Amino acid sequence: MAKLILIVDTGVDDALAIMTLVKNGIKPDFIIAASGNSDLDNTLNNTIEVTKILEENIPVYYGAYRPLIREPYYEDYHGQNGLANYTYEMHEFNKINGIIELYNTLKDEEVDIIITCPLTTLALLFSLEKNIIKNIRRIIVMGGAFALNEYGTGNVGDAEFNIFYDPEAANMVFNSGIKIYTIPLDVTMNPNFSIKDDDLNKMHVNSNESKFIYELVKYMVNRHGSFEMHDPIAALAYLNEKAFKYITGKISVDRNGKTLLTRDEKGSCMVAYSLDINIYQKNVKNLFF
Template identity: 25%
Template sequence: MHKTPIIFDTDPGIDDAAAISILLTNPAFDVKLMTSVAGNVTVDKTTTNILKLAHFFNRQDIKVARGAEKPLVKKFEDASHIHGESGMPGYDFGEVQTTILDLSAVDAMVEVLQSSPEKVTVVAVGAFTNIANLITQHPEVISKIERLVVMGGSLSGGNMTSVAEFNVFTDPDAAKIVFNSGLDITMIGLDVTLKALISGDTVAKLQGANETGRMLTAMMAFYGDNEETGKPMHDVNTLYYLLHPESYQLVDYWVDVVTDGPAIGGTVADIRHAYHDKHNVHVALGVDRPAFEQWFIAAIGQISDEQINMGKVEI
């Protein structure tokens, strides 16, 4: 079985934790590096949260590097009102024994890309600050990136403003650099992540499935991101897309990022091809929700308690 080599850039975050739970336990993924970025909470907290999850899943082999502590230009605004002050409340992971590399996120990415015998897939599920810094500071390694899959953006409305999705809103200048980089980019945004919801019944099944399910549902009790028919697991969609692209409907567009004014953080597609005769992003606009939900339950349910370092649900 060929494993996909992955660099995973993240800002945990409760839905990030769900994605990382699958990333670190699915044999289809060869995790070369995980990098933190300021987003849902500060970079100190997102780094700690990656280490907590690497410890929980007994993955001392995972390389972790600390990334950008603030956006390129815009003032940093976190989402602790959605994810709790720590980013991952509700579960005590115990004494964490994993540590970070003595390298910045960008330097660690360069090392991984230069040393890899094959091209690496980069998955970015937080603000795109680290990826933008990699592109601008080390253009020589761009050719070693197979493709970039991002959770971010929206063509149908935002969750920070009427137009802006959180990850792009957090660092729109970085998102603009990334979208204009020439990389093969797939945008998994709110157009699909607000459709791929997990219902209350699914949450109940997760709680009874195993310790990983208990850990995630303990966090979900504090998760402030709710839709009428369920909770969005935004970042999990990037991994589901990599494994099951047939469940998504993609359209190729040229997408621009608004970097100032009242629409800052907006992602605007040239749908009428009025300004561009080519595309820079594959945009996901549709998803098979039932298939996503069934896969998510199965992906968490297959994680054996023997694989993990158990903590305890916080009261």
């Protein structure tokens, strides 16, 4: 069975993506934290904090601390620390390079990858050796905005943040020839999948874990009016591939991070355009709310 590696830039929805997997009985073999929603120190600490809240011993390693060629770009969307300003004691973390750890794993074992952050870490991995990607069975990417419907219009101009942060890395990954399932804003911005005040009001806050979730999501709802479950929905693509409808093709990325899908049945990229709401409710939303 292929190992599962999760690559994150832990803000609020990354935190719930990790929890979605664990609550569905899937424990990543290790997690790589990279910059994106916040700087690397924050995303590393945030990721470790989530594993502690879950009481799961999941190794957390570090990935890319900046885009390939551009300066880092941080938005204060998830709070100053990237985790809704949730306060906790900072963690001691091992100084293992997750890119090298993933490289060594791929020498001998098949791997599935879920990435809910900018694609820099994977682009750096691919630059180490041409043949190292042969043991990657599939990659699930949360990213892109393809204008396949009214929701796929971008959240940073015409682009989605993860792709906008490092478009050069995204282009490299999407054109690697690996089987890639892309979960874009076209799915995740559908208001049927967002969390609102009513959901928070129904939540039972009776444990450290539920208090943690409540505080994170309440911050996002209060600040932004709703909370979009981008990364947990991407995790669902690993749990149940049949939950989505996909278009097969090739993806290109322009210098501003805008993604374009060219339909091609021989393409290696599958772009989701709809999600079964009943499967979402059962495997994601009902775990938390």
